[in-house]
Amino acid sequence: MASGSGSGSGAGDSGAPDWRQIVRDELRAVTSREINRALQAAMQQQRQPAVPRPIHHRTQIPRDRIAAHHRLYEDYFVPQPRFGDNLFRRRFRMKRPLLLRIVGALERRYNYFRIREDAVGKPAHTPIQKCTAAIRQLAYGGTTDMFDEYLHIGESTARECLVFFCQGIREIFGDTYLQKPTPQDCQDLMNMHRAQHGFPGMLGSIDCMHWGWKNCPSAWKGLYTTGFKSKHPTIVLEATVRTTTSMSSPLFNDQELGVGPAVANGNQHNMSYYLADGIYPMWPIFVKTIRCVVEDKKKYFASRQEAARKDVERAFGVLQSRWTIVRVPSRLWHMECIADVMYACIILHNMIVEDEAAALADWASDDDDGAGLSHGVASPSGRMGVPHERAKRVRAFGDMR
Incomplete structure (x- = not known):
């Protein structure tokens, strides 16, 4: 009996299913079905007509x-x-x-x-x-x-x-056209300004202009936007004018360091000066006008100083009217290119002045009695202060109406 039961139990174990093999077969079948489905989808997509897409070629303009x-x-x-x-x-x-x-x-x-x-x-x-x-x-x-x-x-x-x-x-x-003045040039300039304007030791006038920068990078807009002239980024051009229309740049670096023209009027000068307006600091090289003047002597000085400074205003006006690119906002991106454009305009301006010197650099004055007032700054008015005399106060208040 024992031997018969043992043999029957062994025969039952040999007939049991192999589950590992069954799992492998099922996985193989599932994988085959997925692969077949993917192949059929790809073949069906290839049978369908392709979506027409425009092919953009580079435009070729036949320029002669x-x-x-x-x-x-x-x-x-x-x-x-x-x-x-x-x-x-x-x-x-x-x-x-x-x-x-x-x-x-x-x-x-x-x-x-x-x-x-x-x-x-x-x-x-x-x-x-x-x-x-x-x-x-x-x-x-x-x-x-x-x-x-x-x-x-x-x-x-x-x-x-x-x-x-x-x-x-x-x-x-x-x-050649942006060189520093030689001692002889400084001597001639001071002689000319002294004879023409009555300012001994004067080398010229100084002023600045704002040039808009349209394509200024967004990260730099705060650096180049001051709000003084406009709410858009601007670049400041600062230059000196020696004669009626001749400009120079860079500016008086030697004078700022205390090294002026070598010899002028037979004396050694360590510092000369330029005529400036109120935006410049109180430095010895700047001679500015007098605001809200009352005395006759100060009125005369302010009128002569402002009249002599008209040359720099005229020079900037000629520069902007001749080269419109410095009047409209710049479309360039790089600061080096913008600086080259500004320097080129100044150099070309000086070259034209030299080429047409007989017509543009004539210092003969049409006003023999002296220069007049500029911008109404030297005359007392209601905007610049109240005059002390009663008659002038009444006249000033009447002008304000």
């Missing part, structure tokens, strides 16, 4: 650079141009020989202003085209593609022309 150069040359640079000298000076802000001198200097020094070939072997823009594009942007202050129809120069190329032109003007002509 050679024809544009011939048109520009026939309009302004042939012996008998279509537009005469007056229109040339009006549109280029300078005479033809001076522009050709600038173009030649840039072409000799920089490879960018020479005739080259593009990637497909076509001739690139000529030096006259590139300089014309840069000067037109400086003169009119428009967008970079403003003269694309006439010069056939694209937006990016015109912007490069402006940047490289201003950088080249600063590097080539900066040492």
Whole structure:
């Protein structure tokens, strides 16, 4: 019996199902079904028509650079141009020989202003085209593609022309037209200002202007926004004016350090001075006007000082009217490029003054009796203080009404 039961129990264990094998088979079946379903979905998607999507290609504008150069040359640079000298000076802000001198200097020094070939072997823009594009942007202050129809120069190329032109003007002509005055120049300036304005030791006038920065980075707007002129970022240009229209920059670094012109009037001078307005600090190199004056002597000094300072106001006015780019907000992004544009405008301004010195730098005064009042600051009024005399007080209050 024992042996029979034992043999029956062994036979029952051998007939039990293998659960491990069953689990493997089920997993294999599930995996196969998922793979088949994924393959069928992919094949069905391939059978469906693809969604049409537009393919954007780079716009290629067929610009005829050679024809544009011939048109520009026939309009302004042939012996008998279509537009005469007056229109040339009006549109280029300078005479033809001076522009050709600038173009030649840039072409000799920089490879960018020479005739080259593009990637497909076509001739690139000529030096006259590139300089014309840069000067037109400086003169009119428009967008970079403003003269694309006439010069056939694209937006990016015109912007490069402006940047490289201003950088080249600063590097080539900066040492000549932004140089510091020599002792003889200081002597001549002081003699001229003493004879013309009655200020011995005066080297010129100083003032500043604000130039808007349209594309100022957001992180820098607080640094360049003062709220004095506007609520938008501005860059301050500070310059001195020696004569009627001649400007210089950088400013009196030597005078600020106490090192003035070497010898003037036969004496050693450690400090000269400039005429300034009320925004400048009380330094020995600044001679400012007198506010709310009552005495006749102070009235006379204020009137003469303000009249002599009109030269710097005129110089900034001429600079902004000649180069509109410094009057409209700057569209450039980098501070170095903005500085090059400003320096280039000042250098070109001084070059034009030197070229047309007979007509622009004449110091003959039309007022033989003396200069008049400027901005109404020297005369006592209700805005600047109440006069002491009763008759003048009544007249001042009557003017206020």
